[in-house]
Amino acid sequence: MDQYKEMREVKQQTETVLALIEEALKKLNSASNWGLYDILGGGMISSIIKRNRMKDSNQLLHEIEAALRKLQAEYGDIELFLPEKFYFDFSTEFFDVWFDNIFTDLSVQSNLKRTKKQLEALQEQIFELDQAVAEALSN
Numbered sequence: 583m584d585q586y587k588e589m590r591e592v593k594q595q596t597e598t599v600l601a602l603i604e605e606a607l608k609k610l611n612s613a614s615n616w617g618l619y620d621i622l623g624g625g626m627i628s629s630i631i632k633r634n635r636m637k638d639s640n641q642l643l644h645e646i647e648a649a650l651r652k653l654q655a656e657y658g659d660i661e662l663f664l665p666e667k668f669y670f671d672f673s674t675e676f677f678d679v680w681f682d683n684i685f686t687d688l689s690v691q692s693n694l695k696r697t698k699k700q701l702e703a704l705q706e707q708i709f710e711l712d713q714a715v716a717e718a719l720s721n
Contacts, residue, residue: 595649600709609636614694
């Protein structure tokens, strides 16, 4: 396979990863917004919506992980780290939704913030790789 074709495949894969990251960030922002509402006096409904957004972002993190594996296979000498996924255990979700206490809400909000920062850092890495590949293709 020629180098130009390989670089095009890397470029295509970086664009796929960037699109997935953007979608995951939207879900995380939505979950965070619902989390703030939940902290400020929301109730069971806001907790359920927040949890659903978190589950959606977790699914996207799985998709990003698969896309990153493919990207690393295409462009072997990069090391990328995926943000931690949310761990959904029954007790945390139960306390968040049914007892809706401030301590659980703050803990969840902290996890959302950490995951968002990690995902933004990954986005920056992929964007830089995308720009480098685009420059190599234009030469």
